[in-house]
Amino acid sequence: MAPKRSKAGPANRPTNRPGLIARAHTTRRALRSAGFRFALDGSGRTAIQAERDEFASNMNKDWLPRNLDGSPRQRPNRNPRGIENPFSHCYINAVLQDFMHTPIFLNWIRTHTRDGTCAENCLKCNIKGLVEDYWGPLPPAQPIGETNDYLVGIKTAAWDTSLFLEAFQDDANNFYEFFLFSDEHGLAAGDSEWKREFDAIFGVEIVPFDTCYECGVERMRTVEPTTGLIIPFPPDMPNSLAGAIHHAFAVEQLKEYHCETPSCHRLRRTKYKGHDGPPQSRRKVLRKAPRVLKIRILIGEDGAQYGNKRFDTLAIDEHLDLGQYQESDSAKAPLTYQLSTVVSHSGESLDAGHYIVSVRNPGDRPYYNIxxxxxxxxxxxxxxxANPQGNRRTESEQFEVYTLTYIMDEHAPAVERPMKRMLKELL
Structure with a gap:
């Protein structure tokens, strides 16, 4: 079946969740003020991260067995299977393939049981059913059909929100966000234990601290929990994703600032003549890190018209070390991730063109393009x-990397990172 393409989508697009955007350079002064702001436990982690890690330690992170539920029918191999595309649904299929190759998610969603709180068309029930069919005993050469009850149920839940239209393509990131947060029946919804599990798998908490250059006071600002990192292209264009992340966490000179210290209020009237007041800088600290880290590279502008995409590319790192951005003693508590899936896009606009996905796989062949x-x-x-991504069938068409999923490496050895060594020298 030929790929289904669309040149334009509906005018009203869903709003993406706020993310991390920071542009500045790290200064010696900022490093001096980068001491820990939260109590650490003996493992070198914040209490909130330690609690989350303890909770997640009991969650199954293995790939699903070839005979689900101990059935005598066994899958012939662990190769991925395709998902049929009847219209312009490649953006949905790419996201579903992403989740189908995230082991901790697969095990977690299979613990969902239908009860009185489930909607008639329960998204969790449909996702669980799709997992059973995707990794079930049928040969992987047989794709998930477009009429598969669970696949139809997932899509129907999306159409019912009016955020997506059946006959139009959309932005894959929009569907990812819907998948997690669709009203009271999304993956994030549930009882307190379910929400804790969701938070342990996907939740990210980045804490901003503002420092006034006049009084030297540092204040913690409002924390906005997210489910990933949004990485823009910095002006100086680092050549790798790791470099762009480092730039995103660098100290930022604020354009609008209002220090609450009384003496700084007076300075606004005198020294600064009623303008914003003493300059301030902002640094961001990763207080809570997830098991599954989603990263979105801003290759397109939210809400822009057709043709908004940029074709710059960043080298993709198979392994990421985020310990230097964490509020922890990173020498004791390393924070490393391994690349799991890559969703990439070909075309002029993210709500048109075509999406494909590359996945890490548990079978004999470790990597697949779908x-x-x-x-x-x-x-x-x-x-x-690679970035752009490609395939021998698409040598004349390139796919820029858009979203990536990384899985936490829970067996990483403790290392002393360059940032930590710099702090030791300066403090």
């Missing part, structure tokens, strides 16, 4: 981390 049910083909490690 386009709906058109192809499910093994690729090399170099192709898995």
């Amino acid at each position: 386009s709906d049910d058109d192809w499910v083909e093994p690729i090399s490690r170099q192709q898995f981390t």
Whole structure:
């Protein structure tokens, strides 16, 4: 079946969740003030991270067995399977393939049981059913059909929100956000234990601190919990994703600032003649880190018209070390991630064109590139981390990396990172 393309989507698009955008350079002064602001436990982590880690330690993170539920029927192999695309649904299929290759999520969603709180068309029930069919005993060469009850149920839940239209393509990130947060029946909804599990898997908490250059007081600002990082292209264009993340966490010179210290209020009337007041800087600290880290590279502008996409690319790192941005003693509590899936896009606008996905796989071939049910083909490690992505069938078409999913490496050795060494020298 040929890929389904669309040149334009509906005018009203869903709003993306706020993310992390910071542009500045790290200064010596900022490093001096970068001491810990939260109590750490003996493991070198904040109490909130330690509690989350303890909670997540009991969650199953293994790949699903080839005989689900101990059934005598066994899957012939662990290769991925395609998902049929009847219209312009490649953006949905790419996101579903992402989740189908996230082991901790697969095990977690299978613990969901239908009860009185489930909607008639329960998103969790449909996702669980899709997992059972995707990793079930049928040969992987047989794709998930477009009429699969669970696939239809997931799509129907999306159409019912009026955020998506069946006959139009959309932004894959919009569907990812819907998947997690669709009203009271989304993946994030549930009882207190379910919400804690969701938070342990996906939740990110980045804490902003503002420092006044006049009085030297540092204040914690409003924390906005998210489910990932949004990474813009900095003006100086670092050549890798790791470099762009470092730039996003760098100290930022604020354009609008109002220090609450009384003496600084007076300075606004005298020294600064009623303008904003003493300059302030902002640094961001990663207080809570997830098991599953989603990163969105801003290759398109939210709400922009057709043709808004930029074609700059960043080198993709298979492993990321975020310990230097964490509020913890990173020498004791390393924070490293391994690349799991890559969703990439070809075309002029993110709500048109075509989406494909590359996945890390538990079978004999560790990496696969998937386009709906058109192809499910093994690729090399170099192709898995390439940007732009491609395939031997699409040599004339390139796919810029858009969203990436990283899985926390829970067995990483403790290392002393460069940032930590710099802090030791300065403090």
